[in-house]
Amino acid sequence: MIDTIINITLLAFLATTSVAIVRMTNLFAIVMLFGIFSLLSAGLFVVMDAPDVAFTEAAVGAGISTVLMLATLALTRNSSKTPYTEASPAHRPWLPLIVVAVTGAALVYGTWDIPSFGDPNAPAQTHVARYYIENSIVETGVPNMVTAVLASYRGFDTLGEVAVVYTAGVAVLLLIGGRRPKTAVKLKDKGEQDEA
């Protein structure tokens, strides 16, 4: 019962936030609203008993992506100071809204064929899941089952993912940090030596 109420409320907040994001023009405000969006989705994941997904959402959605979006804003904007007043919307984003609504409707239509939430007879639960639930602790010694699957049973898969994420991270760092003048580092080193 209470789960349903919390679910509905969080989803309502989520919808409100999304509409606000679509309607807003100030990019900075939009990034802040994305932070709220991520917090809300994490709340939903928690209600659905998926702590690992909520963890990822916390680290990636609320933490890294907010910082990355802000950094992108900083790099693409010329004025050094962000004005704190905001302009009103210049045009009405009806076309994107329609596109999104149609896509969303198609996705919702697709969910009708999905087995209901937590259904023990769903295909995802009937094949290997039972094996992992019964044997993962004995075979790997890792108490968290999701970690056991990711780091042990699908270790090579995860290794590949880590390589991809690492490459992406290095690329983003090069893009964002590349504009830092080299002289600063050199001078700073010199300054530290002087202090020492």
Place this chain on the structure above:
Amino acid sequence: MFIAVSLAILITMGLALTRALAGPTTYDRIAAVNMFGTKTVLLIAVLAFLSGLNDLLDIALVYALINFIGVVAALKLVTQGNFHASDREERVVEKERSE
């Protein structure tokens, strides 16, 4: 009773969300997002007790830290306009350029 508390937190989140949507200044939004984050931490903690899964407290912990990092990053962007290193380093660079 946990239910009452989680409902109260949801109402507070709604009020903070109204402020984040209404603005009017960017700082109002950041303050609202910060408050919203604190409320999410509390909501997750209450949910952990509501569902009896104490592991969920870890998420609340992570959120308490991440939220802070997000706010500080936002503020650094607003005040400085970039994410380059500290003020001191900036000053060193400016001095170098002027010489």
Place this chain on the structure above:
Amino acid sequence: MIIDILSWICLLAGGALGIIGGVGIYRFPDFYSRLHAAGITDTLCAMLILLGLGLQAGWGIAAFKLALIFVFLFFTSPTASHALANAALHSGLKPKLDMESRHD
């Protein structure tokens, strides 16, 4: 039993304070005053709710984690508020001041 009652009182008071803080952030006239209302939900409201949960949890890892959340909030929320107010002032956002009661 007494602990139960205490923790319910804490939880309910915390929830009520949260709502009051939310009303405050909605009602107050300018950004700086709203910061004070947000301060309520960051301090006493969070403390009471975490204390209430801690009383329910009893001694153990759960209580330790709640205490940790409390400590993090205790250290980070004033820093965030201060940084926010500082940034707002430096960007030129003027607070609405009550001029009548000022002496200078």
Place this chain on the structure above:
Amino acid sequence: MKSYSFAALLFIFWIFLSGHFEPLLLGFGVVSVALTVFLSKRMNVIDHESYPLHLSSKLPSFFLYILKEIVKANIDVVIRILGWRGASVSPQLVKIPLLQKNDLGAVIYANAITLTPGTVSIELSDETITIHALTKAAADELATGRMSNEISKRVFEK
């Protein structure tokens, strides 16, 4: 020396967070603690200021004082939000002299001011501290310097 106690503290922290005692998991814990300590040493962040062990004996008395202040200030702000008995807000921006002797004291003081709702420290300079207060009474209370004295007494005196 400091980094050893730091490592011990981190490891205790890790055990409390995980709650598992199998050798494999303890090993992971040791590795992560070692990595953290190595990085902290490389970043030069383990020093007197960021890792103030010497203050830990003073914490309880300080916490009790600040909790009392927080509760008092909260009640005041709640009354003003609800507008009981015609209570209203009169925002003030005041500058008060900073009586703390060192940086750590100044930061603790500014944090304490911000932690009590009704007052927010906005700017900290060497000699003054700018404060936004919700009411004139709160601003006057801070101007008396009572809180500053309490903090110096509780944190820095033996």
